[in-house]
Amino acid sequence: MTGHFVVLAQEAGVSNEFAQTLVDGISFGAIYALLAMGFVIIFKSTSVINFAHGGLTGLGAFLVAAFVTVLDFPGRYVTVLPEWGQWTLNVLTALLAAALIGVILERVFLRPMVGEALFAVAIVTLGLDIVVRTITNDWIGTNPRPLGAPWGLNVVDLGWVRIAWSEIVQILLTVILLAAIALFLRSRTGVAMRATAFDQETARAQGINVGRIFSVAWAIGAFLAGVAGIFFSVFPRRATGVDQATAFIAFRAFPAVIIGGLDSIPGAVVGGFAVGIAEAAANTYLGLEFLGSGFPGIVGYLLMLVILLIRPYGLFGTPEIRRV
Amino acid sequence: MRGRPLLHTSYESDQALLNTTAKRVMFGILLLILVSIPFRVVPGLKFLGQEDWLRLLSTTAIFAIGALGLNILTGLAGQVSLGHSFFMGIGAYTAVWLGGPVGGPFIGLGLPIWIWLPAAGIVAALIGIAVGPTAVRVRGLYLAIVTLGLVFIGEYLFRNWNSLTGGAQVGRDFPRLQLRLWNEEAPLVDFTTSGSWFGLDLSGTAKSFFVLTLLALFFTLLAKNLQRTRVGRAFMSIRDRDIAAEIMGVNEFAYKLLAFGISSFYAGIAGALLASFVSRVIPERWDLFLSVQFIAIILIGGAGTVTGTLLGSAFVVLLPRVVQNFTLWLQGVAVQGEGILASIANVFVATSSNDFGLVNTFAGVGPGLSVAQLNLVLYGLLIIGFLIFEPLGLYGIWLRVRNYWKGWPFTY
Numbered sequence: 104m105t106g107h108f109v110v111l112a113q114e115a116g117v118s119n120e121f122a123q124t125l126v127d128g129i130s131f132g133a134i135y136a137l138l139a140m141g142f143v144i145i146f147k148s149t150s151v152i153n154f155a156h157g158g159l160t161g162l163g164a165f166l167v168a169a170f171v172t173v174l175d176f177p178g179r180y181v182t183v184l185p186e187w188g189q190w191t192l193n194v195l196t197a198l199l200a201a202a203l204i205g206v207i208l209e210r211v212f213l214r215p216m217v218g219e220a221l222f223a224v225a226i227v228t229l230g231l232d233i234v235v236r237t238i239t240n241d242w243i244g245t246n247p248r249p250l251g252a253p254w255g256l257n258v259v260d261l262g263w264v265r266i267a268w269s270e271i272v273q274i275l276l277t278v279i280l281l282a283a284i285a286l287f288l289r290s291r292t293g294v295a296m297r298a299t300a301f302d303q304e305t306a307r308a309q310g311i312n313v314g315r316i317f318s319v320a321w322a323i324g325a326f327l328a329g330v331a332g333i334f335f336s337v338f339p340r341r342a343t344g345v346d347q348a349t350a351f352i353a354f355r356a357f358p359a360v361i362i363g364g365l366d367s368i369p370g371a372v373v374g375g376f377a378v379g380i381a382e383a384a385a386n387t388y389l390g391l392e393f394l395g396s397g398f399p400g401i402v403g404y405l406l407m408l409v410i411l412l413i414r415p416y417g418l419f420g421t422p423e424i425r426r427v
Numbered sequence: 428m429r430g431r432p433l434l435h436t437s438y439e440s441d442q443a444l445l446n447t448t449a450k451r452v453m454f455g456i457l458l459l460i461l462v463s464i465p466f467r468v469v470p471g472l473k474f475l476g477q478e479d480w481l482r483l484l485s486t487t488a489i490f491a492i493g494a495l496g497l498n499i500l501t502g503l504a505g506q507v508s509l510g511h512s513f514f515m516g517i518g519a520y521t522a523v524w525l526g527g528p529v530g531g532p533f534i535g536l537g538l539p540i541w542i543w544l545p546a547a548g549i550v551a552a553l554i555g556i557a558v559g560p561t562a563v564r565v566r567g568l569y570l571a572i573v574t575l576g577l578v579f580i581g582e583y584l585f586r587n588w589n590s591l592t593g594g595a596q597v598g599r600d601f602p603r604l605q606l607r608l609w610n611e612e613a614p615l616v617d618f619t620t621s622g623s624w625f626g627l628d629l630s631g632t633a634k635s636f637f638v639l640t641l642l643a644l645f646f647t648l649l650a651k652n653l654q655r656t657r658v659g660r661a662f663m664s665i666r667d668r669d670i671a672a673e674i675m676g677v678n679e680f681a682y683k684l685l686a687f688g689i690s691s692f693y694a695g696i697a698g699a700l701l702a703s704f705v706s707r708v709i710p711e712r713w714d715l716f717l718s719v720q721f722i723a724i725i726l727i728g729g730a731g732t733v734t735g736t737l738l739g740s741a742f743v744v745l746l747p748r749v750v751q752n753f754t755l756w757l758q759g760v761a762v763q764g765e766g767i768l769a770s771i772a773n774v775f776v777a778t779s780s781n782d783f784g785l786v787n788t789f790a791g792v793g794p795g796l797s798v799a800q801l802n803l804v805l806y807g808l809l810i811i812g813f814l815i816f817e818p819l820g821l822y823g824i825w826l827r828v829r830n831y832w833k834g835w836p837f838t839y
Contacts, residue, residue, distance in 0.1 A: 152568045215815045222507050223814050225571060226722055230810030233719065237803040241796050354579065354715075357572050365568065395587030396595075404576035408561060411573065415564050423566065427670045 119263040124387045125380065130270035132379020133277035134331045135403075138356035139363065139371035140284065141327035147300035147366050148320035151213060152225040156328055158235030161350030163201040163329020164336045165239050168248035168345050170197035187253035198329045205325025206318045208235070213321075214314070240347040247346035252337045273334045280327065281372060288368075292319060300366070328353070355382075355400060358407035364420020373418065378403040444651050461640055465633035481632045483748055488636075488643035489700045491740040494724040495650040495733065496693025501722075502731030503659060504686035505666025507567065510558075510574035511694050511721045513581035516713030517554055518547035518695025519601065519702035520591055526602035533599050534591050539607040544699055551695025552688040559684040578715050585710035598709035601702040604635055635704065642700070646693065651733045653689075662686055666731075723806060727813045729822030738821040746809075747802045754786055754798055 138156060145153045153159075170193045181192055212231055216224045254268035287293045298306040299316045307313050335352050336345040359378040363370025385402040416422045435441040445451045463469050464484065467476035474480060497511050526543035527535025558577065562570055586595045593599030605614035618638050621630040629637075653659040661682045664672035673679045702708045720743060728739020754776060761772035776786050786801050796804060817823050 152571065212811055212815070219814075219818070221568060222571070223726075223818060225507075225568060226726060227811050227814050229719055229722070230807040230814075233716075233807035234804050234811075237796070237800050237807070241800050354575070357575060361569060361572050395583075397583050397586060401576075401580050401583045404579055407576060408573065411565055411569070412561065415566075415569070417569075425670055427668055427674070 120387060122264045124383045126264050126266055126270070127386075128380030128383030129376060130266075130273055130379070131383060132376035133273050134334050134352070134375075135356045135359045135378050136372045136375030137277055137280065137327045137331040137334075138353055139359040139375040140281070140368060141324035141331075142353075142356070142360050143363070143365065143368050143371040144284075144296075144327075145320050145324040146360075147368070148296050149209075149213070149317050150221060150224075150303075151228060152221070152365075153324065154225060154229040155208070155232040155235060156324070156356070157350040157353030158232040158239065159201065159205060159325045159328040160332040160335070160353050161239045161243075161345070161347075162204060162235055162332075163198060163325065164250070164332030164345040164349050165243055165248065166197040166201050166204075167194050167329065167333050168250050168336075170194070170200070171251045172249060190251060190253050194333065198326050201329040202322040202326045205321040205328075209317055209321040214317070236350045239350065243345060243347055245347075247336075247344040249344040250333060250336055269334065269337045276330065276334075280330065284323070284368070292316075296320060331356075355403055358403035361407045361417055362410050364417030366421055367417070367419035370417060370419030378406065381406050442655055444648075444655075462637075465629060465636060466627075478630065478632050479748075481630075481636045483745060485632070485636045485639045485704060486701075487741050487744040488639040489697055489704060490721075490724065490744050491643045491737050492646045492700065493694050493697030494721055494728075494736045494740045495646055496690040496697065497721045498725050498731065498733065498736045499650060499653060499662070499693070500686050500690035502725055502736075503654065503666065504662035504683065505669075506562070506683060506686060507571045508562075508574045508687075508690070509571055509715070509718045509722065510577035510581075511690075512713040512715070512717035513574075513577045514551045514555055514691040514694035515698030515701065515717065516581055516585055516710075517691075518551040518698035519708065519713070520585070520588075521550040521695065522547040522699035522702065523599065523601050524591060527599070532590075533593060537610045539609060540602070540605065543602060544696065547699035548692040548696040551698070552692035555687040555691025555694075556684050559687045560680075562687060563680055563683045575715070578713075578718055582711070582714060585713060592710045594710070596709055596711065598707055598712075600707050601705075603706065604638065604700075604703055639700065639704070642696075646696070647733060647737065650693075650736075654733070658682070658685065719810075720806070723810050725820075727809060727820050729820035732822045734825075735820050735822030738825075742821060743806075746805065750802055750805060751798055754801070 138160065141159075142153055142156050145151060145156075171190060175189075175193065177192060177196060179189070181189060184192065208231060212227060213224065216227055252269060254272065257268040259266045259268065259271065288297060295306070295311045296316050296319065298309065298311055299313055303313055306316075331352070332345065332349055336349055355378070356375065359374035360371055361374070362377055363372070363374030381402045382399045385399040389398060389402075410418065414420075433447075435446070440446060445454055460469055460472065464472065464475045465481060467473040475484065493511065493515060497508065500506050500508050522543045524534050525536050525538045525546050526540065527533060527537070529535055529537040562573055565573055585592045604618040606616040606618070607614045617631075618634040619631045621628070622634075623629065624634070654663075661672070661677045664675070664677055665679060665682055665686075669679050698713070724739035724743045725736055726739070727742055728737070729735025757772045758776045761769055761776050763769075786796050786798065813820055819826065
């Protein structure tokens with residue numbers, strides 16, 4: 104998986120290695136930030152550690168590939184839009200489908216576990232991840248599925264740094280989604296979600312439909328995971344598309360969640376970018392012979408272990424108050 | 428006392444591991460059956476004596492040892508750990524470092540089994556204790572992700588340490604189950620080739636089966652005994668309310684470290700045995716899925732109970748084989764049978780490359796899952812199912828059955 108940064112950072116003639124690393128780190132960090140944010144939203148609202156986030160990522164990306172290339176739905180009916188407009192419509196439909204599947208999974212598998220020990224629920228999501236990932240990988244097959252991004256392989260070359268178009272879209276979209284989530288948390292449903300995250304029973308007593316909040320949380324989480332999956336599957340990460348390894352990207356986002364603190368959404372974003380930049384830095388500066396291959400993949404976990412030694416609840420997490 | 432199995436009149440009988448006559452009888456029967464399996468004398472269980480089933484049962488014994496370790500850590504001491512496969516890998520590679528052939532392309536010291544097997548456990552335990560302080564500092568779900576990180580760091584290490592592990596996707600051969608005094612050519616006792624013991628002709632698989640089952644029984648005894656000692660009670664108090672335990676004088680830090688150490692010891696031994704039994708293992712073997720298998724074992728069997736762990740390991744290890752036989756049988760019904768049963772079977776199994784089915788045995792062709800993928804999906808569904816419907820696992824099911832008959836004909 105090291106090859107993700109190879110394409111841009113090591114092409115000949117990049118004059119400013121540090122700036123390039125920073126740009127790569129921020130763009131990769133955007134993916135991790137999206138994944139971490141979805142994870143933390145689910146955790147805050149439902150207290151469930153969602154090990155199935157990887158499965159949702161692969162599923163979201165696969166659905167996009169299916170809707171764009173095979174089904175071309177509903178793009179083919181809306182001919183008034185240009186190509187990229189149809190593509191965007193297809194992608195949105197696919198992401199909505201992914202969100203719907205997230206809601207169904209929560210309803211079927213996690214609603215019966217409300218009130219059970221958190222460890223048991225986490226393991227249920229682990230089992231769910233295996234199921235979703237296996238079925239999705241079976242549908243994906245052995246060859247990567249292209250996502251047909253309209254910006255293709257284009258790169259913006261500023262001389263001192265090269266940014267791929269998809270990286271620009273990715274960073275822009277992440278910022279937009281962050282703003283959207285921040286705004287959403289001020290809306291009526293968003294406040295209800297914050298109330299549920301704070302104290303489920305009291306929120307219920309106040310008349311908030313907690314079950315609906317769970318569904319909304321999982322829908323948002325699945326949506327964000329799908330978006331992250333899309334950007335992980337296009338150039339410069341993988342020029343070819345979504346394949347069976349896509350679902351494993353989420354495991355590299357878990358350290359981002361812990362670094363930021365399990366119950367802090369801004370922390371998740373900060374953690375995501377931290378892990379992204381750390382990985383980019385490791386890839387550029389620590390490509391040492393004796394470290395072998397795949398070292399950037401575990402840099403996130405090493406960073407997490409270091410931060411946990413200093414702050415056991417993450418950078419922005421609230422310390423747990425335990426009563427006997 | 429007759430007829431009053433729960434009335435204990437001495438400390439020994441209260442503390443006894445097999446404290447009722449029923450338990451003693453069942454245990455005796457179990458031992459007899461285990462001994463007789465390779466000789467195929469028990470009607471109905473004769474098929475277990477075949478080579479492939481013996482291999483499966485030996486693998487069950489190895490997984491049971493590993494699962495007992497995880498049971499001590501998670502079920503007894505309450506520490507969530509997804510890192511079990513990391514410690515198994517450590518055990519396996521310690522074993523091959525000490526026991527592998529000298530010279531050659533890989534590291535090896537050529538020591539005999541009575542050195543490398545305990546050493547595998549001890550080194551894994553030491554690393555478990557070294558990991559301990561970080562793990563103790565975090566709690567609950569943070570701990571799960573820290574141990575998850577261990578698995579990935581371990582995978583990275585094993586993949587890149589070519590001189591020890593053989594390198595990614597390649598692996599190396601592991602020392603066999605053979606007892607030598609030092610490093611003679613011919614082993615004193617060889618558990619891998621066929622020969623005769625005490626006048627009985629046994630295949631290599633049968634010999635391995637006996638020695639592995641013996642080891643598993645030994646470790647089961649250790650684990651069961653742990654529950655009734657001071658250390659075991661300390662673990663349970665930490666699991667239930669660790670702050671209260673600390674106030675009562677249970678040194679939380681020391682006991683959590685001990686729990687990690689003991690469970691890693693078991694994992695190291697299991698890893699070394701697994702690698703030795705399978706004889707060639709690639710570094711990717713010690714991945715997250717192996718850890719998930721162990722979690723599945725203790726959750727399906729019943730967390731915190733030794734009997735449950737043993738039941739769980741038998742269930743999880745034998746599941747793929749049972750699923751495979753069942754799929755083949757279904758396929759036979761779909762192809763040759765008539766009537767509604769055949770059409771139902773046809774929905775589930777693809778009868779040829781063009782047929783639709785949820786599962787197909789024709790590798791890679793057509794929609795539907797391959798048998799390997801079906802196994803994975805079943806693992807996931809079983810984990811979910813047991814956690815939702817029967818949190819106490821197979822042991823819980825057994826408890827319900829037993830309690831029903833205990834109080835029969837009264838329902839309460």
